[in-house]
Amino acid sequence: MPSVDVVFLVEFIVAYVAVYYVLTASLNLKAGVTGIPDFGQAMFFAVGGIVVGNLAARIAAALAGMDPSLVIAENTTTLERLNSEFFPNRPLESIAILVVAIASALALGGLLGLLASYPALRLRGDYLAIMLLVTSEALRIYTTYSVWLMGSTPTVGLTLPSLLAWTGDPGLASILLTLAIAVLVYVYMERLYNSPAGRLMRAVRDDEDASKALGKDVARVRRNSMVVGSALAALAGVLYSINPLLAGSSVAAVSIFDRMLWTFWPWALMILGGMSSNRGVAVASVVTGAAILGPIRLYKAELARLLRVDALGFDTDKFAAGLEFVLIGALILAILFLRPQGIIPEPPSRTLPEREIEEIRARAAGEAGQEAKGEQGDSEAKAG
Secondary structure (H helix, E strand, C coil), X not given: CCCCCHHHXXXXXXXXXXXXXXXXXXXXXXXXXXXXXXXXXXXXXXXHHHHHHHHHHHHHHXXXXXXXXXXXXXXXXXXXXXXXXXXXXXXXXHHHHHHHHHXXXXXXXHHHHHHHHHHXXXXXXXXXXXXXXXXXXXXXXXHHCCHHHHCCCCCCCEECCCCCHHHCCHHHHHXXXXXXXXXXXXXXXXXXXXXXXXXXXXXXXXXXXXXXXXXXXXXXXXXXXXXXXXXXXXXXXXXXXXCCCCCCCEECHHHHCCHHHHHHHHHHHHHHHCCCCHHHHHHHHHHHHHHHHCHHHHHHHHHHHXXXXXXXXXXXXXXXXHHHHHHHHHHHHHHHHHCCCCCCCCCCCCCCCHHHHHHHHHHHHHHHHHHHHHHHHHHHHHHC
């Protein structure tokens, strides 16, 4: 049995659960609530990683009196110097850079979502899903070989700035920050789902023609959903990239554009939790993170050896490498066959309590009566 560092495992699981919840919640807003089959989540997630690895590092270099172009030209040396001299000793600047990175990722993710929303207004179903998947793959290939974005070594990428080094324990600080943001996203999603905007998104998903007949701007609804959801996916990319337990010391296009990790796993979590169910997505993130994403991702090689798969004729290393692919496929099939509605099915929209609705109606009726009496009095005065 492999030795397990329990503290590290718990921290790793908590960090992954928080990041995956934010990413899956953004997908649920688009696919579950609005009905946009976004298979390009990795594209929006990558925006956050690129912002942290490129933009944040360039800003830090400029504040440290260095040439920002060295972040790409001499990446490892420059970032080692920043991580050892600048970030541990400049807390205010580090916080400001982190805030700018988050704001920039939200803005760029939202902008990319806005651009992707135009095909979403014309295409439907499988065609839209394929278009978003192909777009994500095209950007992955472009980014992988773009020196100005990800450096000259595609598989290594950019050394990440340690934006939380000033705390003394950047790993723990990033976990707490990620967890706090995940809680805020959960509260925001709960309020959004039960707001008039959330109910309108569901109406567009369920019957677009009926929504148009009632005078609703369907194109605007789908566009807003893409913008907000894509911005939150980019936020998840930032949270992943600032966490040394998850991203390590560097971020590369091949990792932040990984379709299985950042597109198909969120889809599996959304289906498992229940499409259009915010609570379901949260529960699925916790359950899957604790059972699969954390332990399996860390110890899959040890697990393959423990199961003695070599005795069955399998190559141990190849079995370990493909274990996640097998698990995600098995998980999706099991959900679709055993519980297609998910752990927590989509709840009915919560509106105002009936008593409060009656009070509003009574006030409206009273105001209408007073206006009618006032108009009647004016008419009598004119007649007299």
